Amino acid sequence: MKRLNKYNKHILTGICIIITVLLLVYLLHSDILSGYDNSKFKILQQILSLAAPPVVLIVSIIGLNQLKIAKNNARMNAKRESYKLAAEQCNNYLTHIIPKINEIHEYMRENNIKSLGDATVENKGDTITISSSLNKELQGQDIFISKIVGTLNSIEAFSLFFASGVSEEAVAFSSIGHTYCRNVKKLLPIVALAEGKGYKSILIIYNMWNERLKHEEALRNKRLADSELDNIRVTSIKSLGT
Numbered sequence: 001m002k003r004l005n006k007y008n009k010h011i012l013t014g015i016c017i018i019i020t021v022l023l024l025v026y027l028l029h030s031d032i033l034s035g036y037d038n039s040k041f042k043i044l045q046q047i048l049s050l051a052a053p054p055v056v057l058i059v060s061i062i063g064l065n066q067l068k069i070a071k072n073n074a075r076m077n078a079k080r081e082s083y084k085l086a087a088e089q090c091n092n093y094l095t096h097i098i099p100k101i102n103e104i105h106e107y108m109r110e111n112n113i114k115s116l117g118d119a120t121v122e123n124k125g126d127t128i129t130i131s132s133s134l135n136k137e138l139q140g141q142d143i144f145i146s147k148i149v150g151t152l153n154s155i156e157a158f159s160l161f162f163a164s165g166v167s168e169e170a171v172a173f174s175s176i177g178h179t180y181c182r183n184v185k186k187l188l189p190i191v192a193l194a195e196g197k198g199y200k201s202i203l204i205i206y207n208m209w210n211e212r213l214k215h216e217e218a219l220r221n222k223r224l225a226d227s228e229l230d231n232i233r234v235t236s237i238k239s240l241g242t
Helices: 002-029 039-110 143-165 169-193 201-230
Strands: 119-122 129-135
Touching: 039 143, 039 169, 119 169, 119 201, 129 169, 129 201, 143 169, 143 201, 169 201
Parallel strands: none
Antiparallel strands: 119 129
């Protein structure tokens, strides 16, 4: 609240300064003051008229600067809140969603279910499509699938904060990007059952973070390859007569 009042103070200060300048300009160029015959007053009015342009310029700059400060402060505050919300959501993921995922993995180990099936996510322009084949071992496992759907709903709610831009996704990616993509990949066959409907945010964040992880891995491999090339010494032997 104190921070908000500080921003409002800058805005009000800037607006008041600009209004004052506009009023001064209006008075100097209107006929309101022309009826006064006092010679001293007229001299003062002439002095003010000469001084008005630079004064108006300086005061206008100050007023606009106040508005700029308020705008920058508001932007910084929004960024700060975005980072804070991202940290809170990461904590929510680790404390509430991960235990649910662990329960799914535990059930799969106890029932010898190696995977939920295979799934492929494709990004075609602005459209993300998903195709999969469900593991036959899941037939008749309606209660288990319902548990997975409940977990996916929690992941969708988490992902919505980042897909909508409310929270800073780069903060979350650096913290849980790997585990998020690894876990979502295993659950994708169930997402495909709904043809992605209801899980749009999951698909957006998974596709974006998964591609980013691939890019980072490619860069690491490139650096390793470049390092190996630098350490390889290539020699040759010239044949006689050349």
